[in-house]
Amino acid sequence: MSQTDKGIPCGGPVAVAGSEAFGTSGSFGARGDRPADGASLHPYLRHGIGVRLLMAIILFSGFVTLLSTLTQLYLDYLTEMRLMRDRFGEIETSSLASLGGSLWSLDTDQLRLQAEGIKRLPDIQYVEIRELGRSTERRLLVAVGEAGVQPLLANDYHIIHGEAGGGTRSIGVLHVEASLSGMYGRLIGRAVVILVSQGVKTFLVALFILYIVHRLVTRHLAAIAEHVGRYRFGMAAPLVLDRPPQRHEDELDRVVGAFNAMSAGIDGAYLHLSEVNAELANDIAARIKAEEEVRRLNAHLEQRVQQRTAELEASNRELDAFTYSVSHDLRAPLRRIEGFGQLLNAEAGERLDEQCRHYLERIRAGTREMAEMTESFLKLARSSRSDLIMEPANLADLAAKVITRLREREPDRIVSVHIAPAMPVTGDRRLLDIALENLLGNSWKYTRPREAATIAFAPEVVDGVTRYVIRDNGVGFDMAHVNRLFTPFNRLHRPGEFEGTGIGLATVQRIITRHGGRIWAEGTVNQGATFSFTLWEGSADNGNLENPPG
Amino acid sequence: MATSKILLVEDNQDDVELTQYAFRASQVNNELDVVRDGEEALEYLFGVGRHTGRRSCERPALVLLDLKLPGIGGLDVLRSMRARPETRRIPVVILTTSDDQSDVVNGYDLGVNSYIRKPVAFHDFSSLVEQLGLYWLVTNTAPPA
Numbered sequence: 001m002s003q004t005d006k007g008i009p010c011g012g013p014v015a016v017a018g019s020e021a022f023g024t025s026g027s028f029g030a031r032g033d034r035p036a037d038g039a040s041l042h043p044y045l046r047h048g049i050g051v052r053l054l055m056a057i058i059l060f061s062g063f064v065t066l067l068s069t070l071t072q073l074y075l076d077y078l079t080e081m082r083l084m085r086d087r088f089g090e091i092e093t094s095s096l097a098s099l100g101g102s103l104w105s106l107d108t109d110q111l112r113l114q115a116e117g118i119k120r121l122p123d124i125q126y127v128e129i130r131e132l133g134r135s136t137e138r139r140l141l142v143a144v145g146e147a148g149v150q151p152l153l154a155n156d157y158h159i160i161h162g163e164a165g166g167g168t169r170s171i172g173v174l175h176v177e178a179s180l181s182g183m184y185g186r187l188i189g190r191a192v193v194i195l196v197s198q199g200v201k202t203f204l205v206a207l208f209i210l211y212i213v214h215r216l217v218t219r220h221l222a223a224i225a226e227h228v229g230r231y232r233f234g235m236a237a238p239l240v241l242d243r244p245p246q247r248h249e250d251e252l253d254r255v256v257g258a259f260n261a262m263s264a265g266i267d268g269a270y271l272h273l274s275e276v277n278a279e280l281a282n283d284i285a286a287r288i289k290a291e292e293e294v295r296r297l298n299a300h301l302e303q304r305v306q307q308r309t310a311e312l313e314a315s316n317r318e319l320d321a322f323t324y325s326v327s328h329d330l331r332a333p334l335r336r337i338e339g340f341g342q343l344l345n346a347e348a349g350e351r352l353d354e355q356c357r358h359y360l361e362r363i364r365a366g367t368r369e370m371a372e373m374t375e376s377f378l379k380l381a382r383s384s385r386s387d388l389i390m391e392p393a394n395l396a397d398l399a400a401k402v403i404t405r406l407r408e409r410e411p412d413r414i415v416s417v418h419i420a421p422a423m424p425v426t427g428d429r430r431l432l433d434i435a436l437e438n439l440l441g442n443s444w445k446y447t448r449p450r451e452a453a454t455i456a457f458a459p460e461v462v463d464g465v466t467r468y469v470i471r472d473n474g475v476g477f478d479m480a481h482v483n484r485l486f487t488p489f490n491r492l493h494r495p496g497e498f499e500g501t502g503i504g505l506a507t508v509q510r511i512i513t514r515h516g517g518r519i520w521a522e523g524t525v526n527q528g529a530t531f532s533f534t535l536w537e538g539s540a541d542n543g544n545l546e547n548p549p550g
Numbered sequence: 551m552a553t554s555k556i557l558l559v560e561d562n563q564d565d566v567e568l569t570q571y572a573f574r575a576s577q578v579n580n581e582l583d584v585v586r587d588g589e590e591a592l593e594y595l596f597g598v599g600r601h602t603g604r605r606s607c608e609r610p611a612l613v614l615l616d617l618k619l620p621g622i623g624g625l626d627v628l629r630s631m632r633a634r635p636e637t638r639r640i641p642v643v644i645l646t647t648s649d650d651q652s653d654v655v656n657g658y659d660l661g662v663n664s665y666i667r668k669p670v671a672f673h674d675f676s677s678l679v680e681q682l683g684l685y686w687l688v689t690n691t692a693p694p695a
Contacts, residue, residue: 324650328648331668331670334670336564336565338672339571367670
């Protein structure tokens with residue numbers, strides 16, 4: 001994976017997580033998958049610093065060489081031109097006098113010889129001697145060489161003849177043309193020699209510099225690049241360049257030192273991160289293990305709870321069955337005791353004395369009491385044993401029937417009963433009837449000492465929950481004993497004061513609980529008692545609608 | 551109905567005595583035959599076993615059936631009676647101490663005519679027995695023989 005693939009800029013921060021490889025910088029190209037066509041020449045030689053250095057040296061050196069060559073040529077040109085002019089001056093001083101004599105004597109042959117002598121001088125291509133003063137037809141003209149071949153340098157000299165009287169006059173003109181092509185040829189040849197020698201020298205120097213640079217710098221740069229490219233966290237040997245130890249630290253040494261320091265730092269950080277990662281992995285593993293343990297324990301606990309619940313339910317069922325069965329089976333012998341007691345009373349009552357009749361009566365009263373008790377047991381067992389038959393019920397109607405029964409039982413009592421007009425609920429009517437019979441029966445019973453007994457049964461809504469409240473102005477009870485009210489066989493009054501088995505409120509509580517409600521009591525001694533209960537508490541409809549929950 | 555006998559199916563001697571006493575004390579003077587378990591009840595009704603030779607015209611006009619019997623239970627006796635055409639229509643009253651809901655439901659499902667739970671107080675029991683006899687043997691129109 002290369003850096004560009006990962007989108008990490010060169011020299012940017014290095015993520016430890018992506019520690020697979022460092023990519024290499026493209027300019028070095030020190031990749032394992034080097035292209036095959038570059039096999040003859042290392043890419044960094046083709047595109048590297050060395051070649052650019054070479055090109056720069058050659059360009060600059062060529063430019064300097066050209067400039068110096070041009071200067072040299074210009075100076076050479078000036079020298080040549082001065083030589084040319086010196087030659088003309090030489091011709092003037094050496095030849096004009098003799099030419100004057102020859103021309104004066106009209107010695108054509110001599111003139112031609114002299115002209116050819118001049119022409120033999122270097123670069124002279126044409127010499128012409130022309131006489132002045134005579135008519136054109138008779139005028140003497142000697143010409144040697146080819147005239148007018150460019151480039152040329154021409155000069156005319158007057159041929160002077162000294163008169164006898166000491167004066168002078170021009171008798172002719174010497175016209176000399178010097179060719180410049182020779183001089184140009186020499187200059188070009190020299191320029192070529194300079195350029196070629198300079199070029200070769202420059203190229204050789206550049207190659208040498210390239211070699212030196214390669215030897216001293218670029219191969220080490222390539223080595224560094226390759227090392228960085230191979231770099232792996234935690235396992236990289238320090239970067240060492242293949243060269244003799246330097247007496248003084250140079251730039252490469254500093255690069256190597258800086259890189260090694262950096263990689264050491266990165267390795268340290270990587271190691272640290274690896275350790276932290278390992279610790280984290282350990283932590284995670286430990287946590288997963290702990291969670292599994294918790295899950296296992298939870299499952300175990302759940303299983304235990306289910307098991308215990310099942311056991312409890314089973315033992316509850318057994319207990320209920322036992323209660324039911326015992327109460328049930330006790331009834332038969334009770335019936336017999338009561339029955340035969342009655343028979344004894346009927347058959348032999350008159351023969352028994354007062355004391356014996358009293359004993360017999362106590363026996364029968366005991367059996368009746370016990371029968372009542374077994375009946376209560378049966379109700380208690382049934383209240384938690386039987387399946388609930390859910391149907392709409394009206395507590396007001398049920399309560400009214402209970403009151404009617406109570407009034408029938410004690411028609412002489414005057415009790416003011418107020419029952420709210422309608423209390424629709426959902427529940428098992430038979431059980432609700434038992435509950436109301438116990439609650440209203442208690443009120444009925446414990447208001448007996450009151451001359452103006454009152455019982456009220458009405459719903460109240462507190463915090464959105466409907467509670468059904470039964471209030472009386474009876475003997476009440478001490479709130480200190482409120483917790484014992486709903487416990488079976490716990491009676492707050494002496495048996496002689498009020499009849500009862502001590503099971504009624506326990507039965508009521510079971511019934512209310514099975515109807516998803518709570519029951520609680522408040523009371524004051526001699527002020528009266530208040531029993532409140534809820535049904536289907538926590539469910540949305542509060543038991544008031546027709547569809548029962550569950 | 552050829553006879554006006556009452557058959558009491560009851561295993562406990564004390565209960566038998568009390569019931570007999572209650573009947574004696576009442577205005578119901580019908581003869582009371584007693585069998586002590588379910589098996590004998592069926593033998594009595596169908597004239598087999600210990601009651602071989604008992605004629606069909608001697609079948610009871612009313613059966614008072616206890617549920618808790620040794621061997622064949624009261625509900626089984628009822629089922630067998632309702633399964634046979636000759637005993638199908640005989641009025642049967644379950645007279646028991648149980649008021650277990652399943653017993654009540656099963657009794658009615660099997661075609662019992664009445665279900666009565668024996669009260670503890672003997673006075674109540676006596677008056678109940680009298681009501682029972684009068685109703686089923688006098689007030690009620692018996693099925694044809």
